[in-house]
Amino acid sequence: MDTPPGECTQCWQHAHDQRIHRRLGPREDCPQCVDHMINGHGSHLAPKKKSSWW
Ligand SMILES: [Zn+2]
Numbered sequence: 722m723d724t725p726p727g728e729c730t731q732c733w734q735h736a737h738d739q740r741i742h743r744r745l746g747p748r749e750d751c752p753q754c755v756d757h758m759i760n761g762h763g764s765h766l767a768p769k770k771k772s773s774w775w
C-alpha cells in the first residue's frame with residue numbers, strides 16, 4: 722500500500738490498516754499516533770512529486 726504524497730506514512734497506514742490498532746484496547750491510545758499528534762509527523766511524510774501538476 723502506497724502512501725499518497727504529502728501524507729504521513731505511519732498515520733496513513735494506521736488509519737487504513739485496522740490490524741495495527743487491533744492489539745490496542747477500546748479506550749487505549751496508539752502511542753505512535755499520539756506521538757505524531759503531539760510532536761508532528763517529522764520525516765514520516767511521504768515526499769511530494771514535484772512535477773505532478775506542471
Ligand atoms: Zn496508530
Ligand SMILES: [Zn+2]
Pocket residue numbers: 729730731732733757761762765
Ligand atoms: Zn503521522
